[in-house]
Amino acid sequence: MAKGKEILSRRQLILGLTFIFASGLLIGYLGHSITSPPITYHFSEDFTKQSLKDMRMEILSEIDFAVSKAEAEGTYNCCVDPPCRICFVMEGECNCKDELESGGDVCEECRDRLAGR
Numbered sequence: 001m002a003k004g005k006e007i008l009s010r011r012q013l014i015l016g017l018t019f020i021f022a023s024g025l026l027i028g029y030l031g032h033s034i035t036s037p038p039i040t041y042h043f044s045e046d047f048t049k050q051s052l053k054d055m056r057m058e059i060l061s062e063i064d065f066a067v068s069k070a071e072a073e074g075t076y077n078c079c080v081d082p083p084c085r086i087c088f089v090m091e092g093e094c095n096c097k098d099e100l101e102s103g104g105d106v107c108e109e110c111r112d113r114l115a116g117r
């Protein structure tokens, strides 16, 4: 009898701990969803249904948007205007202006545009 009671209480303990753990997860999740803003995508909702040509135009426009944000944050110092896109795609930042001024290498896009190509 005593053993059966012990097993029951152990089961209750496990249930209790599971409940506490699950509650913690739920509270953590709710707390997280309250404190962090919902993810909003800049890409249009029907992006995947677009033609490749329209996808390309939207991607380029999104890159330009991101580049202007990087410029505002000071991590994009390009040597051409409008700034190159390849540095953002490959590195997330651009140092082509510094490179050009110090006689270093600029990216391929900047090199072509500086050469008038």
Ligand SMILES: [Zn+2]
Pocket: 078, 079, 084, 086, 087, 094, 096, 106, 107, 108, 109, 110
């Ligand atoms: Zn560049």
